[in-house]
Amino acid sequence: MNILDKPMTGHELQEIAVRTYGDFVKAVVDVNRCLVAIDAELHSDLESLLLANGSQQQNLWGINFYPALGGDDFIEFDSMINIRPSQGNRSRGVDNETIRHQILEVVSRWIIPRNLQ
Numbered sequence: 001m002n003i004l005d006k007p008m009t010g011h012e013l014q015e016i017a018v019r020t021y022g023d024f025v026k027a028v029v030d031v032n033r034c035l036v037a038i039d040a041e042l043h044s045d046l047e048s049l050l051l052a053n054g055s056q057q058q059n060l061w062g063i064n065f066y067p068a069l070g071g072d073d074f075i076e077f078d079s080m081i082n083i084r085p086s087q088g089n090r091s092r093g094v095d096n097e098t099i100r101h102q103i104l105e106v107v108s109r110w111i112i113p114r115n116l117q
Contacts, residue, residue, distance in 0.1 A: 025067065
């Protein structure tokens with residue numbers, strides 16, 4: 001479990017996936033501080049790591065990376081930590097398109113797509 005401090009390749013994500021769930025890697029994105037935490041059994045573990053490092057809960061969103069897939073299938077917006085009625089998010093997904101876009105922007109800073117490796 002760690003907060004990325006350098007960009008990561010899809011190949012590196014694939015190695016983590018094989019070691020954990022087989023085909024995906026759990027991650028939590030801090031859309032305010034532009035951080036990505038990865039490699040834990042639960043999104044809530046990654047959320048706790050980021051909170052302990054100064055993030056605020058309302059800025060944290062859980063996602064899954066599918067390193068073997070490309071395009072829209074690479075990221076799945078699905079996590080129990082995303083259920084926040086107080087922020088208007090009543091599902092495990094990320095209902096707000098602006099927040100989804102922010103997540104994608106942060107991810108693009110930290111994850112090098114397979115076609116650029």
